[in-house]
Amino acid sequence: MDRAREGSDTELQRKLDHEIRMREGACKLLAACSQREQALEATKSLLVCNSRILSYMGELQRRKEAQVLEKTGRRPSDSGPPTERSPCRGRVCISDLRIPLMWKDTEYFKNKGDLHRWAVFLLLQLGEHIQDTEMILVDRTLTDISFQNNVIFTEAGPDFELRLELYGACMEEEGALAGAPKRLATKLSSSLGRSSGRRVRASLESAGGSGSGPILLPTPAVGGPRYHLLAHTTLTLAAVQDGFRTHDLTLASHEENPAWLPLYGSVCCRLVAQPFCMTQPTANGILRVQQAGELQDWARVHGVLKGTNLFCYRQPEDADTGEEPLFTIAINKETRVRAGELEQAAGRPFTLSISNRYGEDEVTHTLQTESRGALHSWMEALWQLFFDMSQWKQCCDEIMKIETPVSRKPPQVLAKQGSLYHEMVLSETVAPGGPGEGLLLQDNTISAEIRALLSSYYSDR
Numbered sequence: 001m002d003r004a005r006e007g008s009d010t011e012l013q014r015k016l017d018h019e020i021r022m023r024e025g026a027c028k029l030l031a032a033c034s035q036r037e038q039a040l041e042a043t044k045s046l047l048v049c050n051s052r053i054l055s056y057m058g059e060l061q062r063r064k065e066a067q068v069l070e071k072t073g074r075r076p077s078d079s080g081p082p083t084e085r086s087p088c089r090g091r092v093c094i095s096d097l098r099i100p101l102m103w104k105d106t107e108y109f110k111n112k113g114d115l116h117r118w119a120v121f122l123l124l125q126l127g128e129h130i131q132d133t134e135m136i137l138v139d140r141t142l143t144d145i146s147f148q149n150n151v152i153f154t155e156a157g158p159d160f161e162l163r164l165e166l167y168g169a170c171m172e173e174e175g176a177l178a179g180a181p182k183r184l185a186t187k188l189s190s191s192l193g194r195s196s197g198r199r200v201r202a203s204l205e206s207a208g209g210s211g212s213g214p215i216l217l218p219t220p221a222v223g224g225p226r227y228h229l230l231a232h233t234t235l236t237l238a239a240v241q242d243g244f245r246t247h248d249l250t251l252a253s254h255e256e257n258p259a260w261l262p263l264y265g266s267v268c269c270r271l272v273a274q275p276f277c278m279t280q281p282t283a284n285g286i287l288r289v290q291q292a293g294e295l296q297d298w299a300r301v302h303g304v305l306k307g308t309n310l311f312c313y314r315q316p317e318d319a320d321t322g323e324e325p326l327f328t329i330a331i332n333k334e335t336r337v338r339a340g341e342l343e344q345a346a347g348r349p350f351t352l353s354i355s356n357r358y359g360e361d362e363v364t365h366t367l368q369t370e371s372r373g374a375l376h377s378w379m380e381a382l383w384q385l386f387f388d389m390s391q392w393k394q395c396c397d398e399i400m401k402i403e404t405p406v407s408r409k410p411p412q413v414l415a416k417q418g419s420l421y422h423e424m425v426l427s428e429t430v431a432p433g434g435p436g437e438g439l440l441l442q443d444n445t446i447s448a449e450i451r452a453l454l455s456s457y458y459s460d461r
Contacts, residue, residue, distance in 0.1 A: 098268040
């Protein structure tokens with residue numbers, strides 16, 4: 001247990017060190033940028049790094065406090081009652097993200113007024129893990145903001161809270177900012193340097209000993225664009241559905257804000273989850289199965305409990321090669337499982353029965369294990385599965401599909417974004433000098449050093 005905890009802390013420290021190095025690189029990149037679009041990308045990278053550093057430092061602090069409480073309190077062995085059952089972890093994926101815009105009639109339909117452009121992106125946080133989408137350039141020719149990313153969090157519990165934050169910067173705004181939004185910048189210390197691990201631990205210890213918060217120092221003074229928090233929302237298990245849904249956004253900006261966008265106040269997305277109990281085997285071994293209605297015949301099979309089915313194969317190799325099982329026993333929230341006692345046949349101990357109701361009929365399969373220990377293991381696996389089903393709820397009805405996200409690449413050409421409206425009409429060619437031409441991100445002046453920094457940043461996403 002202690003070794004696993006130390007390994008987890010070491011991995012978290014490694015991530016923290018990496019983000020600090022990326023933060024230093026983002027500062028250099030921002031200082032070297034000569035174009036507005038490049039500076040926006042660099043500032044976005046800096047904001048994301050700052051957010052991750054804050055998150056990792058907070059998680060290290062929570063773990064440190066938990067260790068102190070464990071040392072001063074009773075050990076788990078002294079606590080008496082057994083540890084409560086914990087649900088399995090799972091993967092959570094959010095995709096098809098679209099945020100509708102609500103322009104004034106004079107702006108969208110009559111094309112009047114100055115053509116302003118905004119750079120926007122989403123920051124997504126689940127626990128201490130933070131991910132981001134690509135940066136999108138928006139103007140009044142769009143009816144919604146569409147993000148093409150499939151964002152996956154690989155270690156989530158059924159009590160997860162997925163926070164979405166929409167950040168935006170006006171392309172015409174020339175104000176300077178020390179790296180990131182003030183909300184983040186004022187909470188970060190200055191660059192922790194190469195020996196980040198030692199300094200972070202020292203700051204955490206000093207903060208914990210004094211009872212105050214972490215030391216707050218300004219970030220390096222690097223001029224650049226300013227991103228503003230425009231809107232946010234938090235999604236939980238209740239929002240999971242294998243389909244497209246609309247959720248309310250809490251608007252955090254007003255019309256006087258330079259980065260204000262006419263948001264409709266909602267976000268559309270597909271949020272799905274895959275509990276590990278649905279995608280990974282939770283028990284397997286040799287079983288003798290008496291199928292319903294067959295009182296004499298017992299089939300010797302290799303059983304694999306996975307998701308809502310107990311697959312019965314002729315031999316273990318069939319499960320690995322993808323062979324069809326001899327038969328399958330359904331396991332769902334209505335299934336009844338009990339260890340065989342009075343009804344077990346003479347000379348056949350270590351049995352359990354699985355009963356399912358189909359309409360007015362009840363179908364029962366009797367399973368025999370090779371030992372009392374094997375019987376206990378199968379019963380424990382089944383009870384754990386039932387508990388996981390009760391916690392993950394609709395996610396255990398059937399496996400929800402999660403598509404593998406495409407690797408992020410350094411931005412080279414940022415094409416004009418489509419919208420729900422524009423997908424229903426014929427596309428038009430953007431005339432030279434027209435309002436859509438400015439949406440192309442030119443990077444022909446990006447130096448080799450900046451390209452290398454961008455490549456390093458995106459290869460680790």
